[in-house]
Amino acid sequence: MEDVDFSQDWVPLLGQLDRHVSSGRLSPDTAALSDLMSIYQVPGVSIAVGHVSGRVWAAGYGVTGGETSTPVTAGTAFAACSISKHVAAFGALLLVQDGVLDLDTDIGEYLTSWQLLDREGQQPRVTLRQLLAHTAGLSDTWYRGYAADRAPSLLQVLEGSGSTTTPPVRSTLLPGSRFRYSGSHYSVLQQLMVDATGTPFEDLMQTLVLEPVAMADSSFDQQFPHQRPHLVARGHHGGGTGIPGGWRVQPETAAGGLWSTPTDLLRLDLEIARAASGDSKLLDRDLATEMWTSQIPGGIYGLGTEVDDRAGRRRFGHTGLNVGYTCFSYVWPDSGTAVAAMTNSEDGWELLASIRAAADRRYATSITAAPLSDVTGRYVLHDDYPIDIAVTNGQLTFAAAAQQPVVLLADPDGRYLHPGLDLEVRFLQTNDQPYILELRQEGVTQTATPSTRQPESPYPTQG
Secondary structure (H helix, E strand, O other): OOOOOHHHHHHHHHOOEEOOOOOOOOOOOEEOHHHHHHHOOOOEEEEEEEEOOOOEEEEEEEEOOOOOOOEOOOOOEEEOOOHHHHHHHHHHHHHHHOOOOOOOOEHHHOOOOOOOOEOOOOOOOOEHHHHHOOOOOEOOOOOOOEOHHHOOOHHHHHHOOOOOOOOOOOEOOOOOOOOOOOOHHHHHHHHHHHHHHOOOHHHHHHHHHHOOOOOOOOEOOOOHHHHOHHHEOOOEOHHHOEOOOOOOEOOOHHHHOOEEOHHHHHHHHHHHHHHHOOOOOOOOHHHHHHHOOOOOOOOOEOOOOEEEOOOOOOEEEEEEEEOOEEEEEEEEOOOOEEEEEEEOOOOOHHHHHHHHHHHHHHHOOOOOOOOHHHHOEEEEEEOOEEEEEEEEOOEEEEEEOOOOOEEOEEOOOOOEEOOOOOOEEEEEOOOOOOOEEEEEEOOEEEEEEEOOOOOOOOOOOOO
16 A cells, blocks of 8 residues: 555546445446536535555645635645544543543543533533543534634533523433433533643643644634635535635534644544554554444444444544534544545535545455355344344345344455345454354444354255
């Protein structure tokens, strides 16, 4: 991969993007990036591709928007939206590494300027880990931003006071009981990091993360776009209508206030990939591994990180949607490659999904299919839910919990697909252990383990 010329790779890919990406396979319906920008009325797009070796390719397309619209370049900054959470989580883990914070200590030990309460006014026990993983059960909130002259303080956001347009941040679910994605978790994280260090959040993140990772075109400071107006993409609603003033202010900076470029974003993802391999001078291996390990069994979120843990298709990173902007930044650790893309439109997601699908196909690593004779038998997904795998006429069959057996369709990359359901099956083996069955539905992966009790086959088993 280190010898690949990314421009030779990606210029043709961007000329033939898949318009229907849900199947995971390239469809006959393709369109060039410029066509998709026109279809979805996306004024500007910026994209960067990088490798852990340090090689990076970046390009801008379209315009920044506004009265003084200029061409988008690799140095044009966009709102990084919820990728801000990914960057903030990296900073929080650096504080854990330095002993300033602990992942599993009650956050009440660190908060001094505000305290988290439930609806009855009681103080629940919530941990930093739960904030990072969106499992603390806090208020369900999406932050829309404010006009510059109406932006509340972070404390007002937490309290639901002043000009705040969101409800007070409260504990509304049992902490640790389930995943609920909400920006309120990261508003509490922001205040916690400020209280624990005595440093304004934007300054803390500048010295803790942005400077060490060489994210020179990035900032959590909400004055940042005003300091370089000709190098900022102005946001647009769906249909191409510009955001009054160009963009909105986000006092909830940890949740959605970062300004950045795709090149800077992939620098962070590549640093996390190096750390997970024990090759980072910033973050240790164990914390990096925690960052992109699902915190709920079968879940899709780690510590500030969206996780796709399918064998051979692993990627982690984050997506983002603010008023006026959409974006993503992901790394495929098995190939050591990261791709980030940003748009200045709320309608940019279909276009971004096509770019990400191209990266999935390009950087997924192949998995050798297990010999059929080695994977037959009964697996147990959970109590009283057996899955029986057999071979008949050379084809693998799948029968789950009293359902009729169906033939699984073999895919060249080692997957097996259920013809009538959104279901992927893989068989994985660690060292000389028995195969386990990996079952994936609607983006969620579950694991079924071999049972010592074998099923009674309803038909002859053949090789």
